[in-house]
Amino acid sequence: SVVGAWDEDRVASQIQPYFGAWLGMYMVNTDDLNNIFNRSRNATNYSMDNFLPVVPAAGLSFGVAYSRLHVGLNAGYQLLDGSDIAKAQAWKVYSSYKYQVIPIDMSIDVAMLPNESPINLLLGGSVGVGLVGIKNPYYQVQSLDGSNNITYYYLENSWNYTNALLATAYVGGRINLARRLNLEGQLGWRVLTSDEMDLGKVGGIGRRETETYDSTNTLVDRTIGPLSLNLSGAYVRADMRWTFASEQEKEENRAASRSLEMTQRLAMLPRVRHPD
Numbered sequence: 001s002v003v004g005a006w007d008e009d010r011v012a013s014q015i016q017p018y019f020g021a022w023l024g025m026y027m028v029n030t031d032d033l034n035n036i037f038n039r040s041r042n043a044t045n046y047s048m049d050n051f052l053p054v055v056p057a058a059g060l061s062f063g064v065a066y067s068r069l070h071v072g073l074n075a076g077y078q079l080l081d082g083s084d085i086a087k088a089q090a091w092k093v094y095s096s097y098k099y100q101v102i103p104i105d106m107s108i109d110v111a112m113l114p115n116e117s118p119i120n121l122l123l124g125g126s127v128g129v130g131l132v133g134i135k136n137p138y139y140q141v142q143s144l145d146g147s148n149n150i151t152y153y154y155l156e157n158s159w160n161y162t163n164a165l166l167a168t169a170y171v172g173g174r175i176n177l178a179r180r181l182n183l184e185g186q187l188g189w190r191v192l193t194s195d196e197m198d199l200g201k202v203g204g205i206g207r208r209e210t211e212t213y214d215s216t217n218t219l220v221d222r223t224i225g226p227l228s229l230n231l232s233g234a235y236v237r238a239d240m241r242w243t244f245a246s247e248q249e250k251e252e253n254r255a256a257s258r259s260l261e262m263t264q265r266l267a268m269l270p271r272v273r274h275p276d
Contacts, residue, residue: 016065017244018072023058024237026078026190032229033082033099036137036197048085050097055081057103065243068111074126075104085137094157097137101192101231103130105166111174122172122184130166130192132229133159162229164194170237184239192231 030051059076082098085091105128112121136155143151170188177183 018061018063018065018070018241020061020239020241021058022061022074022076022237022239023056024186024235025054025056026235027054027233028052028081028231029233030231032227032231036227048087050083050085051081051099055079057101059103061107061239061241063107068115069108070110070124071108072106073104074107074128075102077102082135088137092139093137094135094139096135096157098135100133101130102133103166103192104128105168107168109170109172118176120174120176122170122174122186124172124186125169125188126167128166130164130231132162132164132192132194132197132231134162134197135159160198162194162196162198164192164229164231167191168235180243182239182241182243184241186235186237186239188235188237190232190235194229197227197229 028051030049030053033051034048055078057076057078059074061072061074063070063072065071078101080098080100082096084095085093085097088095105126107124107126109122109124111117112123113119136158138155140152140154143153168188168190170186172184172186172188174182174184
């Protein structure tokens with residue numbers, strides 16, 4: 001008979017926990033951040049270039065390895081980015097306008113070659129959430145009800161966080177630096193997007209989508225849409241991972257040690273001469 005490859009006890013005995021640290025550079029689509037004033041005010045004279053197109057990030061990873069499969073939990077921090085707004089006074093906004101990202105995701109990658117290969121090829125991906133913190137630049141925002149009545153909200157220059165969808169797909173390589181130490185490199189694409197940016201107590205920011213006027217040029221209808229956020233882009237990342245021994249490896253090492261000890265004891269016994 002053939003024993004199933006996914007036998008529960010067998011799989012459990014071959015699982016290897018690992019932990020590591022990673023460092024990467026992420027391209028960021030900054031259009032939504034730079035055009036936040038255009039899109040929210042439906043204007044064309046508020047454009048800016050306030051953010052870097054490439055930003056570093058770093059973090060930790062924890063997971064398990066089984067055969068050629070690695071499954072892990074990754075958490076990190078994408079460096080704070082943004083400079084002061086030069087025309088803040090003229091635009092009637094706060095000068096400090098910055099953002100940061102805290103990525104948390106579950107990843108899975110599979111090696112294309114046997115584990116003992118000194119250099120391996122990888123295919124992988126991840127899914128999770130990116131906590132995008134934006135330091136609110138607005139003095140105030142306004143809210144319209146169905147009758148076009150306006151309510152004003154005055155805001156502080158404080159941090160507000162939006163839960164953005166985070167997903168990646170990547171190809172890469174893994175180098176065995178030592179028996180349990182691996183260096184993994186990734187080149188891929190990160191999706192980081194949210195339908196609506198959150199400003200805390202006032203909720204999401206809206207933008208005017210359509211407006212309808214009557215023959216006297218009086219506003220009779222207005223459609224407000226959410227101000228979405230898309231920070232997606234390509235990235236490159238390096239992971240240094242230490243993999244612990246599986247229960248099967250530990251048992252094999254213990255058996256080898258007992259065998260060696262027994263051999264050494266037998267070698268130390270005095271030899272008995274037998275008569276011819």
